[in-house]
Amino acid sequence: MANINRNNMSSPMEEDSELRRGPWTLEEDTLLTHYIARHGEGRWNMLAKCAGLKRTGKSCRLRWLNYLKPDIKRGNLTPQEQLLILELHSKWGNKWSKIAQHLPGRTDNEIKNYWRTRVQKQARQLNIESNSKRFLDAVRCFWMPRLLQKVEQTSSSSSTKTSVPCQLSDRTVPSLPTFPPLANQTPDSSIITTEQTIYLPDFTNFSDQTEIPQHQTTPNIYNYNNQTLEQSYYNIENSSSTAGYEMEGLSFASMSTMDSIEGNWMMSNEMADNLWNMDDIWQFRELGEMGN
DNA sequence: AAAAGCGTCAACCGCACAACA
DNA sequence: TTGTTGTGCGGTTGACGCTTT
Numbered sequence: 001m002a003n004i005n006r007n008n009m010s011s012p013m014e015e016d017s018e019l020r021r022g023p024w025t026l027e028e029d030t031l032l033t034h035y036i037a038r039h040g041e042g043r044w045n046m047l048a049k050c051a052g053l054k055r056t057g058k059s060c061r062l063r064w065l066n067y068l069k070p071d072i073k074r075g076n077l078t079p080q081e082q083l084l085i086l087e088l089h090s091k092w093g094n095k096w097s098k099i100a101q102h103l104p105g106r107t108d109n110e111i112k113n114y115w116r117t118r119v120q121k122q123a124r125q126l127n128i129e130s131n132s133k134r135f136l137d138a139v140r141c142f143w144m145p146r147l148l149q150k151v152e153q154t155s156s157s158s159s160t161k162t163s164v165p166c167q168l169s170d171r172t173v174p175s176l177p178t179f180p181p182l183a184n185q186t187p188d189s190s191i192i193t194t195e196q197t198i199y200l201p202d203f204t205n206f207s208d209q210t211e212i213p214q215h216q217t218t219p220n221i222y223n224y225n226n227q228t229l230e231q232s233y234y235n236i237e238n239s240s241s242t243a244g245y246e247m248e249g250l251s252f253a254s255m256s257t258m259d260s261i262e263g264n265w266m267m268s269n270e271m272a273d274n275l276w277n278m279d280d281i282w283q284f285r286e287l288g289e290m291g292n
Numbered sequence: 293a294a295a296a297g298c299g300t301c302a303a304c305c306g307c308a309c310a311a312c313a
Numbered sequence: 314t315t316g317t318t319g320t321g322c323g324g325t326t327g328a329c330g331c332t333t334t
Contacts, residue, residue, distance in 0.1 A: 022302095023302075024302090058304085058305095063303085109301080118299095
């Protein structure tokens with residue numbers, strides 16, 4: 001049976017024709033907001049009726065949680081948030097609500113949309129499955145380092161540790177070193193060390209620490225296209241000790257597969273969403289072919 | 293200027309599950 | 314135990330706006 005009928009608690013003939021669908025009007029938003037302000041959330045079907053809304057309870061709940069709730073954060077996802085999404089998705093897969101719990105103010109719907117429109121777009125460009133291990137490697141090799149760089153730029157350009165929009169006016173950013181150093185290499189002082197700490201702003205409410213695996217202190221070995229690879233792990237920690245969460249286990253495994261990119265990492269405004277350029281794509285393809 | 297193509301995102305749908313009578 | 318209701322989740326759709334042709 002359709003949800004509309006089941007949730008509406010009345011016969012289809014009675015009320016289905018009266019139920020509104022589609023975009024919410026300002027008036028409906030106001031009704032819903034005011035009702036919840038007075039009576040609180042929950043019992044959505046009853047709420048919809050009592051508030052005088054010709055909507056299903058389900059629709060009201062969705063509108064409230066995804067749009068009207070006061071703590072909803074609007075606007076583009078910050079590099080930090082994108083980074084976190086990539087990492088958590090690599091860990092949990094399409095568990096959008098679970099991922100959303102770690103991004104205060106962001107909804108599962110928003111994260112899901114981000115994944116489908118931005119991340120999967122990159123997968124299409126690479127002509128690989130977005131859920132494949134190859135794509136995961138590509139994300140870790142190319143995308144995450146870029147986001148890390150943006151995080152760095154954000155934190156260094158901001159005296160306070162609040163999020164600022166990423167505004168890269170120059171196509172060329174300072175060169176990024178081989179990324180990451182292999183475990184048996186002596187880290188050059190100019191390069192990012194394996195214990196680099198990056199400060200992330202505004203991540204609060206991280207209480208689900210049990211879900212985050214313990215920090216891996218030793219590199220482990222696994223195979224990619226029959227090549228033995230070492231994984232290096234980078235730590236990213238929350239800047240606020242009171243936030244109660246450290247992003248331990250934020251792993252950038254297997255970046256060493258394709259760490260031969262030297263020199264300039266190109267990034268521009270138009271590439272803000274297109275986190276790897278054509279050179280990266282071709283390089284990734286070539287590496288994939290070599291491995292086959 | 294108009295049409296077509298494309299990307300984004302709010303909203304909907306189907307399903308699963310928990311709570312309860 | 315069974316049926317009903319409420320809620321939550323993930324997948325999908327479609328409207329809308331922007332860009333390209």
